[in-house]
Amino acid sequence: MTCSGQQVNVLVWTAVITLCMFSIQAYSWTLNNFLMSGPKAYLTFSASVAAGAQAGMEECQHQYQWEKWNCPRSSLPLYSHSTPAANSETSFVHAISSAGVMHTLTRNCSAGEFEKCGCDDRKKGQVAAGWTWGGCSDNVQFGEQISKQFVDALETGLDATALMNLHNSEAGRAAVRQTLKRVCKCHGVSGSCSTQTCWLQITEFRQVGNYLKRKYHRAQRVDYKNGELKLGNTGRMEELPSLNKRDLVYLEPSPDYCRTNITEAGSVGTVGRLCSRRKVDSAHRSERKSCKVLCKSCGLKVRKRTIELLTSCNCKFQWCCDVKCEECRETVEKLTCSVI
Amino acid sequence: MSGTVLENLSNRKLGVLTVSLLLAQMVFFLIGGLIAPAPNNVQVLLATKCVDEGSSALTQQRKWFYPRGEGNCNRVSTLDDPYIIDNHITADHIVFSLQFPNPMEGTREPDMVRWFQYMVGVMMLDIAYQKHNPMIEKPLLGLDLRLGYRDIGDKPGDWKELAHASETRTMDCSLDEQFKEDGYNYNCSMLPLYEYGAVHHNFYLINIRLPITGVTDNKNYGIGTLKDIWVIVIHQNGGFTKVWYSTKTVVTPILIGIIIWFWRRVKQLPRPPVLLEKMLLGLGVVLVINNIPIEWLTLWMELPFMLLLSDIKQGVFFSLLLCFWIIFAGEHLMDDVERNRLVAYWKHLAAVMFGCLCMFIFDMCERGVQLRNPFYSIWATDLGTNLAYSFIIIAGICACLYFILLCWMVFKVFRNITFKRGSLPSMPSKRRAYYEGIIYRFKFLMLITLLCAALTVIFFIVSQVAEGHWKWGEDLSEERSKLEYTSAFYVGAYGMWNVYVFALLCLYAPSHKYGAPALIVDGDGEGEEIATNEEIEFSRLPSEVSQLTAFVKKTAAD
Numbered sequence: 009m010t011c012s013g014q015q016v017n018v019l020v021w022t023a024v025i026t027l028c029m030f031s032i033q034a035y036s037w038t039l040n041n042f043l044m045s046g047p048k049a050y051l052t053f054s055a056s057v058a059a060g061a062q063a064g065m066e067e068c069q070h071q072y073q074w075e076k077w078n079c080p081r082s083s084l085p086l087y088s089h090s091t092p093a094a095n096s097e098t099s100f101v102h103a104i105s106s107a108g109v110m111h112t113l114t115r116n117c118s119a120g121e122f123e124k125c126g127c128d129d130r131k132k133g134q135v136a137a138g139w140t141w142g143g144c145s146d147n148v149q150f151g152e153q154i155s156k157q158f159v160d161a162l163e164t165g166l167d168a169t170a171l172m173n174l175h176n177s178e179a180g181r182a183a184v185r186q187t188l189k190r191v192c193k194c195h196g197v198s199g200s201c202s203t204q205t206c207w208l209q210i211t212e213f214r215q216v217g218n219y220l221k222r223k224y225h226r227a228q229r230v231d232y233k234n235g236e237l238k239l240g241n242t243g244r245m246e247e248l249p250s251l252n253k254r255d256l257v258y259l260e261p262s263p264d265y266c267r268t269n270i271t272e273a274g275s276v277g278t279v280g281r282l283c284s285r286r287k288v289d290s291a292h293r294s295e296r297k298s299c300k301v302l303c304k305s306c307g308l309k310v311r312k313r314t315i316e317l318l319t320s321c322n323c324k325f326q327w328c329c330d331v332k333c334e335e336c337r338e339t340v341e342k343l344t345c346s347v348i
Numbered sequence: 349m350s351g352t353v354l355e356n357l358s359n360r361k362l363g364v365l366t367v368s369l370l371l372a373q374m375v376f377f378l379i380g381g382l383i384a385p386a387p388n389n390v391q392v393l394l395a396t397k398c399v400d401e402g403s404s405a406l407t408q409q410r411k412w413f414y415p416r417g418e419g420n421c422n423r424v425s426t427l428d429d430p431y432i433i434d435n436h437i438t439a440d441h442i443v444f445s446l447q448f449p450n451p452m453e454g455t456r457e458p459d460m461v462r463w464f465q466y467m468v469g470v471m472m473l474d475i476a477y478q479k480h481n482p483m484i485e486k487p488l489l490g491l492d493l494r495l496g497y498r499d500i501g502d503k504p505g506d507w508k509e510l511a512h513a514s515e516t517r518t519m520d521c522s523l524d525e526q527f528k529e530d531g532y533n534y535n536c537s538m539l540p541l542y543e544y545g546a547v548h549h550n551f552y553l554i555n556i557r558l559p560i561t562g563v564t565d566n567k568n569y570g571i572g573t574l575k576d577i578w579v580i581v582i583h584q585n586g587g588f589t590k591v592w593y594s595t596k597t598v599v600t601p602i603l604i605g606i607i608i609w610f611w612r613r614v615k616q617l618p619r620p621p622v623l624l625e626k627m628l629l630g631l632g633v634v635l636v637i638n639n640i641p642i643e644w645l646t647l648w649m650e651l652p653f654m655l656l657l658s659d660i661k662q663g664v665f666f667s668l669l670l671c672f673w674i675i676f677a678g679e680h681l682m683d684d685v686e687r688n689r690l691v692a693y694w695k696h697l698a699a700v701m702f703g704c705l706c707m708f709i710f711d712m713c714e715r716g717v718q719l720r721n722p723f724y725s726i727w728a729t730d731l732g733t734n735l736a737y738s739f740i741i742i743a744g745i746c747a748c749l750y751f752i753l754l755c756w757m758v759f760k761v762f763r764n765i766t767f768k769r770g771s772l773p774s775m776p777s778k779r780r781a782y783y784e785g786i787i788y789r790f791k792f793l794m795l796i797t798l799l800c801a802a803l804t805v806i807f808f809i810v811s812q813v814a815e816g817h818w819k820w821g822e823d824l825s826e827e828r829s830k831l832e833y834t835s836a837f838y839v840g841a842y843g844m845w846n847v848y849v850f851a852l853l854c855l856y857a858p859s860h861k862y863g864a865p866a867l868i869v870d871g872d873g874e875g876e877e878i879a880t881n882e883e884i885e886f887s888r889l890p891s892e893v894s895q896l897t898a899f900v901k902k903t904a905a906d
Contacts, residue, residue: 070531118578119394120416120450139449139458141587143389191538193582195468197659198711203838204812205582207390209472214531289525325481326560327574328427328439333480 052123056116057109057158064108064180067217068101074298076265076278076306094169094259096227100220102173103180103256106159107216110184114151114210125150148188148208152181168232168259175237175257180220182254187215220256227256266306278302283310283343303345311346314339354793354855365854369847376595376843381836384591388582389464395444395556395577397424399437412496413443414553417504421445427575439568444556444577459500459550462647463586466655469541469554474576475534477523483534483572489517490567492557493723495542497549507553511542513723518730519571534572538580540725543718545655546646547583554579588835589643595839596641599846603639607632610853617858623688624679627672628856634665635849652722656715660708667704669845670750671697673797677757680790681764696753703746710739758794765790793855800848804841811837 068079077097117125125147138144159177163170188208196202230237230251239251251257268277283299284291294301303310317340320333357365398413398421413421421443424431431437452458460467475483492514496507521534541554556577558568611629614621621629638661646654674696678687690697710726713735717724726732765787772780814833 115394118392118450119396120447123451124453125451139452140461140463141590142385142585144452146390147392191472191580193468193470193538193580195543195582197662198707199714202808203387205388205390207392207580209392209578212474212476212531212533290528320480323480325573326439327558327568327571328442329432330438331481 053113053154053158056112056121057155060109060112060155061105062108063112063213064101064105067108067213068104070214071100071104071217071221074284074292074294074302076302077262077275078281080276093263094172095262096224096256096258097262099172099176099179099227099256099258100224102159102176103183103220103223104217106155106177106180107184107220108180108213109159110148110151110155110181111210111213111216112151113154114147114184117147117150146208148185148210152185155181166235168237171232171237172230172257172259175251175253179223179254179256183216183219183223184210186254187211187219223254223256227258229261230257230259232259278306278345279308279347281345283345285341285343299343299345306345308345308347311344311348313342313344315342316340352856353859356859357855365851369851373840373843373847376847377836377840379591379595380839380843381831381833384832384835384839385585385587386832387584387588387835387838389585391448391450391581391583393446393448393450393579393581395446395579396421397427398422398443398445399424399432399435400441400443402441412494412505412507412553413445413555414447414505414507415445416447416451419505427573439558439560442557444558446554446556446579448552448554448581460547460552460583461550461586462547463589464547464583465545465589465643465646466584467542467544467547467552468582469543470580470582471517471539471541471556472578472580473519473536473539473574474578475521475536475572476530476575477528477532477534478530478573479528481573483519483521484570487519487569487571488565488567489519489539489571490559490563490565491515491517491723492559493542494553494555495544495722496553496555498551498553500550510544510549510552511722513721515723515725515728516565516567517725517728521572533575540727541579542722543655543715544722545652545715545719546650548646548650591835591839592842593641593643595842596639596643599843600636600639600641603632603636603846603850606850606853607636610857613857613860622679623690624675624856625858627668627675628852631665631668631672631849632853634661634668635846637661638665639846653719656711656719659711659715663704663707663711665845667700670700670754674700674750674754674757677754677761680761681757696750696757699746699750699753703743703750706739706743706746710736710743713739793852796848796851800844803844807837807840 065079065081072079079097079101116122156177160174163173187210189211190206191209192204192206194201194204196204228239228251230239232238237251237257263275265275266278268275268279281302283302284295285299286295299310302308317338318335319338320331321336321338323331323333325331354362396415398415400411400413401422402411415421415423427442449458449460493512494509495511497510498507517539519536519539521536523532523534556579558574560568607629610632614625614629643654643658645651671693674693678693681687687693713732714724714726717726726736769787772784811833
């Protein structure tokens with residue numbers, strides 16, 4: 009039996025839109041309030057900033073889908089009223105949302121969506137003359153600047169948490185820079201490499217997420233001393249290196265995410281969470297040991313259920329729009345953490 | 349017998365000349381490094397996905413789709429937008445549209461200016477991995493491409509066609525096994541899009557379609573899920589063009605002056621010009637042709653052939669330079685073979701000419717065809733790629749052959765010099781010092797040649813390395829280095845070969861002091877001068893252009 013992929017797509021989109029509607033209703037106040045409070049000139053960017061923060065959040069949820077803490081929406085700084093904890097998960101959220109904003113702005117700047125984008129005033133003379141004389145700075149720089157202005161504007165205080173958030177947002181933007189691809193084109197005499205021009209290309213956001221996840225695993229605990237952040241004494245090293253801009257930092261240890269503690273730690277516990285024992289090359293390490301981490305280490309049992317799913321298969325794809333698939337029945341093993 | 353200026357110049361004058369030429373060289377580098385901006389600018393553009401609402405997409409070719417301005421296209425933000433499904437839009441209806449330059453900070457809309465000289469466009473495809481829609485091995489891309497333009501003052505939708513072509517490109521993508529998950533993109537190599545040798549208009553528009561009906565060879569099938577098309581447009585910076593053409597304009601009359609001076613000196617001689625002098629004249633003339641800034645015309649006229657023309661001009665200059673080196677070495681070989689004719693060097697010259705011919709044919713196949721169709725790329729098809737590679741490889745073999753022959757010749761010259769030098773102690777001291785001076789200056793010039801070649805290579809590498817030293821991870825507030833290495837390399841290398849030819853024309857011009865007793869100032873009196881002349885008469889070799897050869901002949905005769 010064939011079904012047109014359109015129906016599948018419609019379902020997915022309805023789900024996405026419903027989800028968005030829900031989240032907008034719940035959180036729109038803070039987001040709008042923030043976006044409106046920005047400088048007037050930057051109103052054009054607000055849609056991109058919101059989309060970027062959203063992309064950051066989605067990436068966060070993807071990266072942590074097999075971890076005890078699974079990046080609940082409430083942890084996004086733009087969406088929450090309360091002051092969140094200052095642990096390493098918070099630091100990841102700040103970094104990824106700042107990176108998401110930068111990534112989206114850079115992309116949209118390349119698409120020519122902004123009236124003002126990317127001409128550096130540090131170059132000679134007037135802006136128009138600068139463009140004619142020596143071109144303009146790259147879109148990545150523009151994305152970085154605007155992201156900095158927007159995200160850093162959220163931190164009004166000068167306390168330890170504010171400093172930590174600023175540092176982590178900076179680390180998020182550095183992550184976008186670190187994952188840029190440098191591409192070169194030779195176009196000299198007869199197409200030789202006597203003239204070569206290079207540029208930086210942004211990669212898919214997943215790569216930024218992976219980069220930041222690695223940084224999260226090596227996040228450094230810091231102390232707040234004399235108005236600045238200092239590397240905490242972890243006991244391992246006596247000679248402390250200086251704080252690296254690219255590293256994530258945190259002030260407090262993470263709570264026990266096995267237990268439900270929404271008010272203080274923002275933790276919902278792991279009861280009922282899915283885990284996976286998929287054994288393929290592309291399965292991440294965290295996915296392979298997810299049942300161990302999510303269930304067993306929290307004193308829960310892994311419950312196995314086999315369910316039958318209708319999936320699309322043997323699809324005939326074009327590069328866009330039209331999909332012709334067959335529907336197949338597939339038995340899938342669902343593993344959940346359960347008390348009994 | 350005439351000597352050249354090089355031998356008759358006092359050390360002090362030679363020193364002054366060398367220092368001033370070095371200073372001129374420094375000026376070239378500084379102009380490139382400090383005044384000029386980077387040679388090229390890059391515009392990274394993300395295509396807007398326009399929807400062609402027409403009933404039959406392929407009959408709608410006349411219509412332009414542009415993302416900005418009045419009457420802009422109906423667009424979708426992503427290709428899984430519900431709009432596409434609701435309106436039964438197929439891949440045939442999607443037009444990837446790029447309008448550049450993009451808007452930038454500033455009071456008016458930025459535009460392309462004629463100073464930009466040329467445009468090179470490459471294309472990068474974002475293709476997402478999807479488990480149920482994998483990419484086949486080396487899929488073919490069938491593209492329907494249009495390039496349009498509009499000028500300031502034209503109505504927003506008034507795009508005019510510059511080029512239109514259906515092109516095929518082979519995609520070369522890969523993805524590691526560990527990344528075969530949704531959310532990752534294939535690593536695809538960039539694809540050439542177009543090259544156009546003129547930037548005559550203010551705004552440009554590219555429309556890209558990937559049709560799926562009416563295409564042959566399974567094009568556009570199995571390419572995976574296309575997410576985005578990026579187009580990177582590279583053009584020359586206006587500031588660089590200005591500096592470059594100004595330098596050329598200043599250098600041209602100086603070089604013409606020195607050529608006239610050189611040739612008048614040659615003409616004043618009682619004998620006809622020798623091969624080396626003719627070669628020098630040829631080298632100078634070709635360099636002048638290279639220098640004459642006819643590129644200024646591009647500010648008034650659309651001349652897309654300028655890229656090809658400058659390729660050819662540079663090719664002719666460097667091939668003549670290669671020929672000159674061979675002849676220069678050959679004429680100083682100091683054996684008893686009569687040369688002074690091009691035919692004597694046919695092996696070497698054939699290598700140069702054949703290599704250059706290959707490069708010329710290759711260039712005509714690429715940039716020549718691009719005059720008719722800017723979207724054409726010889727690398728797009730397997731046949732073209734093989735053809736291009738074979739031309740380049742043949743040219744490479746010729747180059748190797750040439751350098752082996754040249755090195756062998758230079759080696760022979762130095763061997764002869766060392767050999768002949770053995771007989772120096774038996775000469776009177778003043779005369780010995782004189783001849784040693786000649787050898788020294790001859791070697792000095794050989795050294796300069798090697799130095800120029802080495803410096804060109806070194807600065808090329810330095811500029812490439814400096815370019816690579818972008819600190820990506822660093823804060824954007826950190827300024828990049830003030831010196832533009834790449835521009836310094838271009839202007840510097842250009843200046844270097846001009847200075848080189850200038851020096852050759854100066855130093856290898858026949859000396860005023862020919863036949864006059866002046867030569868004897870360093871010698872041992874009139875008697876010896878006569879003796880020298882006699883010996884030359886004896887060996888019946890009119891080809892000597894330098895006293896060095898005369899000296900070696902003489903010692904050989906001794």
